[in-house]
Amino acid sequence: MKIFSTENIRKIDRVTIEEEGVSSQELIRRVAEAVTSEIVAHWSPSTPVVIFAGSGNNGADALVVGRMLLEAGFYPRILLFNFHGDSLSRDCRQAKHDLLATGYQGLVEIIDRAELPTLTPEHLVVDGLFGSGLREPLEGGFMMLARVISESGATVISIDVPSGMFGDWNARVIGRNVVHANLTIAVQFPRLAFFLSDNADLVGRWKVIDIGLSERAILNTPTKYFYVERDEVSAVLKSRKPFSSKADYGHALLFSGCYGMTGAAVMAARGALRSGVGKLTVHSARAAFPVLQGQVPEALFSPDRQDYVISDMSARFNCSAIGVGPGIGTNDATRGALETLIKSYKRPLVIDADALNAIAQNQSLLDHIAPGSILTPHAGEFDRIFGAQTSAEGRLLKAIEVSHRYKILIVLKGHYTATVRPDGKVFFNSSGTPAMATAGSGDVLTGIITSLLAQGYKPESASVAGVYIHGLAGEIAADTHGEYGTTGMDIADAVGRAIKVIME
Ligand SMILES: NC(=O)C1=CN([C@@H]2O[C@H](COP(=O)(O)OP(=O)(O)OC[C@H]3O[C@@H](n4cnc5c(N)ncnc54)[C@H](O)[C@@H]3O)[C@@H](O)[C@H]2O)[C@@H](O)CC1
Ligand SMILES: Nc1ncnc2c1ncn2[C@@H]1O[C@H](COP(=O)(O)OP(=O)(O)O)[C@@H](O)[C@H]1O
Numbered sequence: 001m002k003i004f005s006t007e008n009i010r011k012i013d014r015v016t017i018e019e020e021g022v023s024s025q026e027l028i029r030r031v032a033e034a035v036t037s038e039i040v041a042h043w044s045p046s047t048p049v050v051i052f053a054g055s056g057n058n059g060a061d062a063l064v065v066g067r068m069l070l071e072a073g074f075y076p077r078i079l080l081f082n083f084h085g086d087s088l089s090r091d092c093r094q095a096k097h098d099l100l101a102t103g104y105q106g107l108v109e110i111i112d113r114a115e116l117p118t119l120t121p122e123h124l125v126v127d128g129l130f131g132s133g134l135r136e137p138l139e140g141g142f143m144m145l146a147r148v149i150s151e152s153g154a155t156v157i158s159i160d161v162p163s164g165m166f167g168d169w170n171a172r173v174i175g176r177n178v179v180h181a182n183l184t185i186a187v188q189f190p191r192l193a194f195f196l197s198d199n200a201d202l203v204g205r206w207k208v209i210d211i212g213l214s215e216r217a218i219l220n221t222p223t224k225y226f227y228v229e230r231d232e233v234s235a236v237l238k239s240r241k242p243f244s245s246k247a248d249y250g251h252a253l254l255f256s257g258c259y260g261m262t263g264a265a266v267m268a269a270r271g272a273l274r275s276g277v278g279k280l281t282v283h284s285a286r287a288a289f290p291v292l293q294g295q296v297p298e299a300l301f302s303p304d305r306q307d308y309v310i311s312d313m314s315a316r317f318n319c320s321a322i323g324v325g326p327g328i329g330t331n332d333a334t335r336g337a338l339e340t341l342i343k344s345y346k347r348p349l350v351i352d353a354d355a356l357n358a359i360a361q362n363q364s365l366l367d368h369i370a371p372g373s374i375l376t377p378h379a380g381e382f383d384r385i386f387g388a389q390t391s392a393e394g395r396l397l398k399a400i401e402v403s404h405r406y407k408i409l410i411v412l413k414g415h416y417t418a419t420v421r422p423d424g425k426v427f428f429n430s431s432g433t434p435a436m437a438t439a440g441s442g443d444v445l446t447g448i449i450t451s452l453l454a455q456g457y458k459p460e461s462a463s464v465a466g467v468y469i470h471g472l473a474g475e476i477a478a479d480t481h482g483e484y485g486t487t488g489m490d491i492a493d494a495v496g497r498a499i500k501v502i503m504e
């Protein structure tokens with residue numbers, strides 16, 4: 001699914017109204033209907049509801065919600081901000097007129113001074129103050145109002161975006177000055193800001209409502225941001241040909257595991273095998289031999305010269321893809337071997353964990369990484385290489401910059417893992433669960449992406465599809481083992497089932 005900027009949403013909105021003949025009032029009605037259904041489905045008419053309506057079309061949405069709630073037997077209190085008595089948009093004016101035409105007496109129109117109602121945790125607040133028309137971060141009275149709403153303990157439903165937050169970037173916004181929603185009901189598209197952990201407490205849970213904006217305009221409007229769902233991944237994964245053999249599915253090589261961290265190699269190897277690689281060799285410290293052969297007998301074992309660490313990372317047997325990093329440690333011999341690998345290997349590598357930490361200690365390696373390589377850092381690993389970031393937004397912007405500069409893909413791991421490509425496109429992942437916040441989970445991802453690369457998938461699809469498969473495997477594992485009990489190994493073992501579900 002495409003994620004559009006505010007500017008592009010306005011264009012799509014305009015095309016829908018001007019070329020497809022859908023009136024803005026009809027669009028407002030569709031928004032309001034969806035918000036009202038949500039309320040009617042979960043709250044009883046006796047709930048004390050307070051609706052805050054701004055002067056633009058976000059306010060118009062809110063006023064129509066008010067009218068529809070009245071029809072459903074609720075008696076909401078509605079506050080409309082209409083400074084000087086003449087600031088309403090055309091649609092907002094019409095919505096006010098239609099509301100008053102019902103005989104409703106509870107409208108409080110705020111023309112100069114605001115008398116705010118007392119809000120308690122029992123209240124349900126509908127926040128229709130500002131949507132995509134927000135020009136500046138909130139100040140003065142609106143800033144105070146946002147704080148009062150957020151600190152009241154009331155349940156808050158925000159229409160389109162939490163008021164005070166921009167849908168795109170929020171570098172200048174202070175979270176405390178934004179309405180904190182429990183649920184954000186977004187109009188037609190999720191917004192970039194929803195995917196950044198900085199805004200998690202502002203957006204709350206989110207839902208998208210389809211109001212039927214022009215499909216042609218959606219198709220023809222370009223964007224750099226995408227939300228990856230199952231259909232996009234199933235379109236990428238190829239089914240196997242009846243006469244194919246293991247030779248058709250590549251031979252992957254993993255440099256992984258040292259004394260004390262052999263489990264990382266086991267999990268990466270399981271992830272690779274469960275995602276269909278034809279053959280897998282794991283090169284590890286010699287001491288890893290009994291564990292690897294016992295736990296992953298399907299993989300070939302390539303022992304290092306050294307007993308406890310990996311000291312040699314030369315590419316061999318014309319392997320079709322290499323993954324490096326899980327559980328390799330950061331000792332000098334391993335770092336030296338990694339440097340040689342990065343400087344000599346001309347095809348894309350998958351680079352994770354301690355291999356990323358080694359790059360952090362020798363940043364000149366970034367200039368040597370083969371184009372199309374995939375780095376899979378979590379926030380901490382990313383910051384160690386590219387500098388400390390104070391926000392998820394800053395980190396994403398930095399990832400976009402360095403991905404372009406070094407021609408590498410960056411898989412920024414987290415709740416909505418973002419895969420950033422050198423062309424500036426960003427793919428936010430929709431699968432996954434906090435059950436995956438467990439040691440070893442990332443190692444499985446390295447195995448999956450390496451396996452897909454070895455099977456001939458391009459780095460662009462191996463990364464995005466691999467991340468989605470990994471998240472779905474986490475969900476499947478969590479179904480059985482729960483949020484607390486899911487382990488890295490459970491995720492690895494669910495990878496095959498995840499792919500099956502995607503391809504069904
Ligand atoms: N995108 C779409 O296709 C649709 C959008 N609709 C709604 O329309 C909204 C956008 O409506 P508008 O463009 O009228 O904009 P908004 O309703 O978001 O806000 C515009 C008003 O807020 C004022 N304002 C902006 N920043 C301010 C600030 N920092 N302090 C004080 N006042 C400020 C403006 O002067 C203007 O009066 C969307 O968020 C959505 O809720 C729907 O009604 C229908 C379809
Ligand atoms: N709250 C979460 N929601 C969804 N996915 C998560 C969450 N926490 C972690 N994950 C996923 O789990 C994996 C953890 O990887 P990583 O941090 O490298 O762990 P480790 O190094 O212990 O294996 C990442 O793919 C990440 O996206």
Ligand SMILES: [K+]
Pocket residue numbers: 058127128129130131158159160161162163
């Ligand atoms: K809003």
